[in-house]
Amino acid sequence: MNSSVTSSVAEIATAVRERSPLVQYVTNYVSMDVAANVLNAVGASPAMVHDPHESGEFARIASAVGINIGTPSPSWVEGMTAAAEAAREVGTPWVLDPVAVGATAYRREIVAGLLQHAPTVIRGNASEIIAIATSRAAGRGVDSDADSSDALQAARRLAKEQSAVVVVTGAQDIVTDGSRVAVVHGGDPRMPMVTALGCSASALVAACCGVGADPFDGSVAAMAMLASAGERAGARAEGPGSLRMHLLDELAALTPDRLGSVRVDRS
Amino acid sequence: MNSSVTSSVAEIATAVRERSPLVQYVTNYVSMDVAANVLNAVGASPAMVHDPHESGEFARIASAVGINIGTPSPSWVEGMTAAAEAAREVGTPWVLDPVAVGATAYRREIVAGLLQHAPTVIRGNASEIIAIATSRAAGRGVDSDADSSDALQAARRLAKEQSAVVVVTGAQDIVTDGSRVAVVHGGDPRMPMVTALGCSASALVAACCGVGADPFDGSVAAMAMLASAGERAGARAEGPGSLRMHLLDELAALTPDRLGSVRVDRS
């Protein structure tokens, strides 16, 4: 873990570009391509290393680890657990993305197990965060039925219980550590039509935490990067296909000025 | 399963957009990204849930299920079987995509097993449909050596034997339930250069069946959606990369008018 601590969105984005944190992302099959491209676009170095034969070893050299349960199976869960354990042991920040946790018993069990390993950040949509916080089944799949602002209370409770930062993505993105709250505005309403941008958001959070940023500040920075690039991409996109392309171009073209103009409400 | 029954292409496309059917797609690694994006573009809600620990449970809440054998392995086949069994049990429509079934003994065996669970629709290219109908090895891989019109007889026989709708995609797309036949025209000749559009076609069929459409009508609607969007995308594309991008944009922009102008020959 890097020792320097930066706090502003622009500083963190610059640090990611300059230091190219090695982000190990144990993620679902759907998101592999776009999440790796998102990480590359901002200057991070993605590594999709998942199997238990190497995931723990790799987590010890990674700058940050992301764990996403989107398409789980037993050997992958074993690999996730090994990576989370290793990350915790050496003090490397790790991000949990509990995709569709409310949908099946298997996912609830997997998330319950991973929460034992003290994730640094938990990033989900409103349904997912509510499902974890209330330990009840909620939501029918990967898409969220609830508005992200509905999830603020659940997020604060979960953050306190887990001593983690919780990020709820939606029309606005909420970041909280249980006491502080930041709401990030921007993006484009068509972003949910592009597959796995939520998964990619979790990867970006890991990248920002991987340069030594405070997890709360790093999470805000990651959301601001997506909000800025998404908004600019949306202005040019004709639909979800071109939105995805422009988003990658805009992530690669982020500037301190653009990042500085993202609206972030803090309370 | 929804109780309402719609029949026209435009009505079915509108129903998909409005009701956002939850489509569980147990599919190959190559197609995960583009198939999910295609489903999102038309308004459906994709969920790639494959493992036997949850695939059957999930199939019970899905609006429709797709099963694609493109990159098979034992645990995936177990998950496919659990999903197919559950779908059949609760009356949820499910679509079989027998990728490259003629290429290896393993694929022939997998398809033979899945056919026991009464797929609602079988969607393949001409080589694949002929390979199943004749139970002989045919075709060398994922690409088709035969013209789709050559496969009409095989498709009709297979549809009757399996009491299923059979869709043969190619330069023209054929849909048959053994007695009725529809031929859908449109698309772009470069579409086979874009990986996994066949797999995505199967996912679209599932989405259209997932809003309660008759499987024959739903299959025709799915083919018409791809034909319309593909033709418009092709008019602007410079090659397979831009074709894919424009296709997603055009799928998101389908209108009843555009769908109404797709040529469908029925007999």
Add this chain to the structure above:
Amino acid sequence: MNSSVTSSVAEIATAVRERSPLVQYVTNYVSMDVAANVLNAVGASPAMVHDPHESGEFARIASAVGINIGTPSPSWVEGMTAAAEAAREVGTPWVLDPVAVGATAYRREIVAGLLQHAPTVIRGNASEIIAIATSRAAGRGVDSDADSSDALQAARRLAKEQSAVVVVTGAQDIVTDGSRVAVVHGGDPRMPMVTALGCSASALVAACCGVGADPFDGSVAAMAMLASAGERAGARAEGPGSLRMHLLDELAALTPDRLGSVRVDRS
């Protein structure tokens, strides 16, 4: 294997377009989509067949085989080994892509095993080739820390020891069989920001070897195809997202003239 032998870049590219070699690529999850699209764009026929239940059988009908260890796990390694053994047995060319071989003990062990099966071509970045040649851990992940020209000596030694062609991709691409050396110029400096273009380069090498080209000539042709298309794509791209799209379009639009103008230094 085809009997005809072609040697010029343009001849080999034309042969790929006309004969559509069946390329079996046992590759990592991240690269599945883009590598298949790259193969399709140049006219080859991709088949991602990985499981030990069919990978050996399929390798016997493939024109060429690629094996890429980017996201390894035990059953995949078994499938890779079966494909490599079958390819060697029937004389089908096969290409090894030792992704991040220096990063973990597991990867070093896998590569050591695969090298027993006499790959026709080994394609990696400088860090990877140096790691194999020196049998020491090197490099932290999938991205290269070393310049490709630094790797020339390592590549020549490895080529001689393995009786294989070695390709080192980077700002310039080096191809050597231990005595002959070709350096291919072109491409775009942003190509490393597009995920899995290295994996796709390995797939292109397999495609070129799959039409009967001498492995050295085939490797040079593959690098020249990427260099030409990459340079033209780069001239139009605004970032990594549009670079990827234009690259696929340009690969599909390669002409003998364009390929003839790629600078290749031979010694």
